[in-house]
Amino acid sequence: MSTTLVPPSPPNELDPHLLELQQRAGMFVENVLVPLESEAEERGGALPQDVIEHIKQEAIGARLNGGRFAREFGGQGWSMLEWFVVNEQFGRVTNGLHWHVPNAYNVLMQGTPEQIERYLVPALRGEGGDAYAVTEAEAGSDPGGITTTAVATDGGWSIDGEKWFVTSGDVARVLIVMANVVDGADRLPTLFLVEPGAPGVEFVDNPKYTHNYPHGHPTIRFTNVEVGPEAVIGGVGNGEALQRAWFTEERLGIATHGLGAMWRLLDETTAWALTRQQGGRRIMDYQGVSFPLADSATDAALGRLLALQVASMVDGNADPKLVHAKASMAKLFVSEAAWRCADRAVQVFGGRGYLRGNVAERFLRELRVDRIWEGTSEIQRLIIVRALERRGVEATIH
Numbered sequence: 001m002s003t004t005l006v007p008p009s010p011p012n013e014l015d016p017h018l019l020e021l022q023q024r025a026g027m028f029v030e031n032v033l034v035p036l037e038s039e040a041e042e043r044g045g046a047l048p049q050d051v052i053e054h055i056k057q058e059a060i061g062a063r064l065n066g067g068r069f070a071r072e073f074g075g076q077g078w079s080m081l082e083w084f085v086v087n088e089q090f091g092r093v094t095n096g097l098h099w100h101v102p103n104a105y106n107v108l109m110q111g112t113p114e115q116i117e118r119y120l121v122p123a124l125r126g127e128g129g130d131a132y133a134v135t136e137a138e139a140g141s142d143p144g145g146i147t148t149t150a151v152a153t154d155g156g157w158s159i160d161g162e163k164w165f166v167t168s169g170d171v172a173r174v175l176i177v178m179a180n181v182v183d184g185a186d187r188l189p190t191l192f193l194v195e196p197g198a199p200g201v202e203f204v205d206n207p208k209y210t211h212n213y214p215h216g217h218p219t220i221r222f223t224n225v226e227v228g229p230e231a232v233i234g235g236v237g238n239g240e241a242l243q244r245a246w247f248t249e250e251r252l253g254i255a256t257h258g259l260g261a262m263w264r265l266l267d268e269t270t271a272w273a274l275t276r277q278q279g280g281r282r283i284m285d286y287q288g289v290s291f292p293l294a295d296s297a298t299d300a301a302l303g304r305l306l307a308l309q310v311a312s313m314v315d316g317n318a319d320p321k322l323v324h325a326k327a328s329m330a331k332l333f334v335s336e337a338a339w340r341c342a343d344r345a346v347q348v349f350g351g352r353g354y355l356r357g358n359v360a361e362r363f364l365r366e367l368r369v370d371r372i373w374e375g376t377s378e379i380q381r382l383i384i385v386r387a388l389e390r391r392g393v394e395a396t397i398h
């Protein structure tokens with residue numbers, strides 16, 4: 001099936017297959033997720049279990065679960081462009097409600113048949129997901145500084161350390177834990193699959209954050225956690241390489257969701273500015289209102305071109321290092337632009353923009369973390385600078 005985008009921008013010019021996919025995802029977002037935003041906000045992010053089950057079943061029925069994972073495992077086998085089209089729609093909803101759509105981190109693609117059967121297949125059916133634990137108290141922007149260790153034992157490995165900000169760690173069926181395998185003087189970054197109920201796994205804290213999202217980001221301590229050899233995923237010492245592939249997709253995901261957020265913000269603020277009257281005129285007729293909307297539209301259009309380019313590069317098997325740098329650019333630009341758009345939207349809504357029930361107010365809080373997680377804006381700039389140096393100016397900007 002063709003996934004060519006002709007030309008690569010306006011949604012009404014997608015090829016028929018992509019357009020159908022976009023509309024299917026859009027209907028799911030509008031009909032199933034958006035009506036739950038206020039309830040999610042009022043409940044601090046956590047919806048009742050029966051509502052969560054309803055979302056999962058609707059998503060599965062609409063064939064939106066499992067995204068890029070192969071169909072044989074219960075995914076959709078999407079190209080990156082197909083994934084983009086769907087995730088852009090997911091980004092239109094606040095309160096992270098699309099997190100309830102069954103899925104998993106792409107590292108599980110590297111699992112053994114047993115790991116895939118045990119963790120990936122049920123996750124794509126909506127029977128318990130995963131969480132990724134890399135960050136530590138003293139190792140954030142520089143994950144090379146992690147001190148969690150895995151020491152060989154007779155039966156496998158013993159893991160010790162403490163992980164911070166483990167998104168979905170409070171609900172996950174499996175934790176993907178980055179630890180340094182101790183091999184004499186060497187430290188080999190390696191990913192381990194650890195079940196949260198294993199002896200020695202302790203949930204130390206589950207702090208509140210600025211957003212009201214479905215899951216928490218707890219602090220988890222591992223004390224002499226014994227796992228078997230089958231807990232290693234992707235091979236001993238391959239943790240950093242796997243993490244790079246993970247970051248590329250996650251960063252493009254942040255950009256893609258940010259584009260959906262800008263789209264929704266523009267829809268809502270434009271409709272409001274065209275109908276709201278003050279001083280006998282539509283507020284859209286005041287340039288103080290309309291020019292920020294023009295700037296937001298320009299931000300949204302530019303960010304979309306860049307993110308679409310990255311998605312096409314992935315599908316075209318471009319050099320992964322270049323894709324990595326381009327994904328950083330997309331994440332940097334869109335995360336900063338989306339937050340600017342949300343701030344402008346709050347201003348256009350006036351006092352109503354400061355109400356929790358207003359989409360712009362929620363996005364203003366929620367989009368802020370996109371400039372921090374999966375590498376801060378400063379770290380994205382470092383990656384882009386490195387690309388300028390190593391891949392050259394032309395490859396980096398074209």
Ligand SMILES: Cc1cc2nc3c(=O)[nH]c(=O)nc-3n(C[C@H](O)[C@H](O)[C@H](O)COP(=O)(O)OP(=O)(O)OC[C@H]3O[C@@H](n4cnc5c(N)ncnc54)[C@H](O)[C@@H]3O)c2cc1C
Pocket residue numbers: 131132133134135139140141142164165166167168209217369372373374375376377378379382
């Ligand atoms: C809500 C939330 C969810 C998260 N989920 C996860 C998760 O699921 N799994 C996970 O492993 N982690 C997760 N994180 C952690 C996140 O990836 C880190 O917070 C982020 O990478 C920044 O690390 P830090 O907080 O330690 O800040 P620091 O690294 O201490 O940075 C502090 C400041 O210094 C700047 N800085 C640091 N180094 C440099 C440099 N070399 N050059 C220029 N500036 C620099 C940073 O940009 C930042 O402004 C999450 C964080 C949050 C807030």
